[in-house]
Amino acid sequence: MDNMMNEEEDENDLYSNDTTAAQALDGKDIQGIPWDVLSITRENYRKNRLQSYKNFENIPNSGQASGKDCTNSEKGSSFYMFKKNFRSVKSTIPHFQLRDLVWATSNHDVYLMSHYSITHWSSLTRSVNEVLNLAGHVAPSEEHPGSLLEGFTKPQGTTLAVKYGMVVAGGLSGELICKHLDRPGVSFCYRITCEGKAITKAVDIHKSSSGALHFMASSNDCGVRNFDMERYQLVHHFHYPWPVNRSSVSPDGKLVAIVGDDPDGLLVDSNNGETVGKLNGHLDYSFASAWHPNGVTFATGNQDKTCRVWDVRNLSESVAVLKGNLGAIRSIRFSSDGQYMAMSEPADFVHIYDTNTGYSKKQEIDFFGEISGISFSPDTESLFIGIWDRSYGSLMEYTRASVAGSAL
Known part of the structure; x- marks a missing residue:
């Protein structure tokens, strides 16, 4: 996209x-x-992209081999309608495999990573405000046991979570940074490890089984760490045989879906990290997972171009196997009412499935550019998509079809 087009806009x-x-x-x-003034039509450019886009694979030919048992989903549904594309909002991607960088906290409040800045976008006021600047020195303004008081210098944010009034960011060198949205300064800084390549791959803010606010960090050092957010204390540290790319906690706080640098994933007990069940079926490494609100169903996204849906009551086979077009499934989100599941590829495509039809009906959102993240608003009214592209980077907003008429 960047090579094809010039910066014709001011x-x-x-x-x-x-x-x-x-x-x-x-x-x-x-x-x-402006397709009408370009030397190629949109249709031909799409055709070229589908033929030339190279999906990153750790296990060769995994994307080609994964298509044989995929669910037959009918395209053409319109669950969410296009509302607006905000070219003034720039979303960026620090690590090409990590795409959980867009979080909606209401149907008009969105948080995202933009270069070295965590920013807040309001579609009501059409304003961008900086929440946290990572370009300089970041140090905690509050003292907590275990907090790295000297902080970090120019940490490069790789992952982000915003929930329950809290922001947690992970970094390329194992950093963890926590901040209250309603307080100035940083509350907590922590380095997972000083080992090389200790990337913080994902963070998940959640309620524990007792109702306490926690966050979980997945790391390239094969660890999963669970922190109490009231006291910022490390509660659990679980270790696995391979780098962990994503850990997602079930709605009741009792189970954790863990995926990483292995085709097989794990379902583990959140209290002791012990394996409850194994997830067999993917052919490459996984980087995405998410839970349905019912606490029974969850999904995993893999570099074999598929998303697999699982039922905790029977892990012997997947409930559904959903195939992308271009590449890996790098982000998955369920709407809060559980009716829809959205999954995003590395670029160009976001797929929305109706869970009530057994994932047999879907909407395909088609555009151009790398995807930094996707997020439903808590009330399910809006879906936001971050696009990283030098010329056409933006934040796109879609509105649920049932309320689209009042939102235009």
Whole structure:
């Protein structure tokens, strides 16, 4: 995309480059790409992308081999309708395999990583505000036992979670940084390990089985660490045979889905880390997982281009196997009412499935650019998609079809 197009717009007039639902209905490209003056049509460019995009695989040919047992899902549904594309909001990706960098806390409040800044975007006020600047020196303003009081210098944020009024960011060198949204300064800094390549791969803010607020960090050092967020104390440290890329806690806080640098994933007990069941079926490394609100169903996303849906009551086979178009499934989200599951590929495609139909009906959102993250709003009204592209990077907002008429 960057090589194909020139910067024809004035960077100082970004708001005028946003695309509204009304403009899209009138024929304007949702990203503002001027196909009518380019030397290639959208259809031909899409065809070229599908043929030339190279999916990253740790296990060769995993994407080609994974298609044989996929669920037959019917395209064409419109669960969420395009509302607006905000070209003024720039979302970036520090690590190409880690894409949980967009979080909605309401149907108009979104938090995202933008270069060395954690930023807040309000679609109501159309304003971007910096929540935390990571470009300089980051140190805690509060003293907690175990906090790294000297902090970090220019940590490169690789993963992000925003929930329950808290922000937790992970870094490329094993950093963990915690902040209250309603307080100035940083509350807690922690380095997972001083070993080389100790990337913090994912963070998950959740309620424990007792109702206490915790966060869980997954690391390239094969560890999963669970912290109490009231006192910022390390409660559990579990160790596995391979680097952990994502750990997701069940809604009741009792189970954890763990995936990483191994085709097989694990379902473990959150209190002791012991294996409850194994997840067999993926053909490559997994980087995404998420739980359905019912606490029975969860999903995992893999570099073999598939998302597998599981039922904790029977892990012998997947409930559904959902295939992407271009590449790995790098982010998965369920709506809070459980009706929809969204999964994103590395670029160009976000797929939304109706869980009530057994994942047999889906909507395919089609655009151009690397995807930094996806997030449903807590009330399920909105879906936000972060796009990282030098010329057409943006934040896209979709509105649930049942309320689309009042949102245009």
